[in-house]
Amino acid sequence: MYLSSFLQRQRGNAAGKLLTIVLVLGLLGLGGWLVSKDMLKQGGDSPLSSLPSSLGGGVAVPEPAEPVIGTPVLQSAAPYEMKNNIIDIDMSEYAGYGGLIVANGGLAPNPESIFAKQYGFQVRLNKGESEEWSALNNGQMAAVATTADVLAVLGRQFEVTVPAQIAFSRGADQVVVDSDIASINQLKGKVLGASQFNESEFFIRYLASEAGVPVKVLRDLESRPAPNELGLVFYEDAFIACDAYAAELSGNGRLNGCVGWSPRTDEVVAESAGAAKMLVSNRNLLVVADILVVNKGFATAHPDKVKGLVHGLLEGNRLLRDDPQSHAGVVAQAFGWTQQETLDELAKVHLSNLPENLAFFDGSIDSAGSF
Numbered sequence: 001m002y003l004s005s006f007l008q009r010q011r012g013n014a015a016g017k018l019l020t021i022v023l024v025l026g027l028l029g030l031g032g033w034l035v036s037k038d039m040l041k042q043g044g045d046s047p048l049s050s051l052p053s054s055l056g057g058g059v060a061v062p063e064p065a066e067p068v069i070g071t072p073v074l075q076s077a078a079p080y081e082m083k084n085n086i087i088d089i090d091m092s093e094y095a096g097y098g099g100l101i102v103a104n105g106g107l108a109p110n111p112e113s114i115f116a117k118q119y120g121f122q123v124r125l126n127k128g129e130s131e132e133w134s135a136l137n138n139g140q141m142a143a144v145a146t147t148a149d150v151l152a153v154l155g156r157q158f159e160v161t162v163p164a165q166i167a168f169s170r171g172a173d174q175v176v177v178d179s180d181i182a183s184i185n186q187l188k189g190k191v192l193g194a195s196q197f198n199e200s201e202f203f204i205r206y207l208a209s210e211a212g213v214p215v216k217v218l219r220d221l222e223s224r225p226a227p228n229e230l231g232l233v234f235y236e237d238a239f240i241a242c243d244a245y246a247a248e249l250s251g252n253g254r255l256n257g258c259v260g261w262s263p264r265t266d267e268v269v270a271e272s273a274g275a276a277k278m279l280v281s282n283r284n285l286l287v288v289a290d291i292l293v294v295n296k297g298f299a300t301a302h303p304d305k306v307k308g309l310v311h312g313l314l315e316g317n318r319l320l321r322d323d324p325q326s327h328a329g330v331v332a333q334a335f336g337w338t339q340q341e342t343l344d345e346l347a348k349v350h351l352s353n354l355p356e357n358l359a360f361f362d363g364s365i366d367s368a369g370s371f
Helices: 002-043 095-104 114-119 133-137 149-157 199-211 238-249 264-270 296-301 303-322 324-335 339-346 354-362
Strands: 086-091 122-127 143-147 160-169 173-178 191-195 215-218 230-235 257-261 276-281 289-295 349-351
Touching: 086 095, 086 303, 095 114, 095 122, 095 160, 095 303, 095 324, 095 339, 095 349, 114 122, 114 303, 122 324, 133 143, 133 149, 133 289, 143 149, 149 289, 160 296, 160 303, 160 354, 173 199, 173 264, 191 199, 191 238, 199 215, 199 230, 199 238, 199 257, 230 238, 238 257, 238 264, 257 264, 264 276, 289 296, 289 303, 296 303, 303 324, 303 349, 324 339
Parallel strands: 086 122, 086 143, 191 230, 191 257, 215 230
Antiparallel strands: 143 289, 160 289, 160 349, 173 257, 173 276
């Protein structure tokens, strides 16, 4: 009797479990059907139609960076120490730094470079878009090619020496926007992607200030500026900001443009099928000056090396400026551009010479490009 009762309870338990499983599966199926039905109503024939097209290919939409309030804090200052007689310099993918590449004969340390032959040291050029100010301050690299605005942003904690002015951007820095936006004033109530504390932010703030448009920094793409404000959302670097705008063009449209530099800005416009355009560049605005920033401890201990860097840079600028056809190839190889793309990019910069450097540092420059 006890065995019979036990078997009946076992059969009852099994039946109950089976019924529970069936009910759960039924509820899951019903929920999935309701969700897909709702998405079809909102987005067309596919539940994925509401997603940006870039997601369809498995490429993640870049996430905004948390904006820094106040001055960014750098790592403590320390001198850079050379290893194997090689000097490390960081720079971005930008034609204005082509003179450094020509002088070095490429990115890698080169015993045949101007630096090696005339000054007895080699240079390693590291290409990246992230800002390496902390690493420079902390002695992890010798120098960075960047823009003059960072000096005002970072202040006295930035223990560096600026021995040379490299170039002026003449059309390379650009604001790319939705094709129906015709002026800076029409950016009121709109949101642009940018990069904080570099020429991306500086350029758009300069333009907005000239137009009398207040700027509002936003933390994410769900936040919106007031109707009379221009909203800025920051990304890790300007190229990523433009990647985010390109994704939003085919997605939710939460960004109305980006602020960056060529070639990424040109690519966004070319790939937008007419949805985006270049609103303004700094072609006739010499407000973005590129400089060589050297770790102060290294510069103090090795003034001869700094002299060699400056001389090699200016000689590379001269070679590339005087005969771009002959020297564009090494720049093209370094950046993965074609010869023609390199020549097009060089047309958007002015490579500085010695008289322009002298005028830049004594404050008398008012006609760069005419020396």
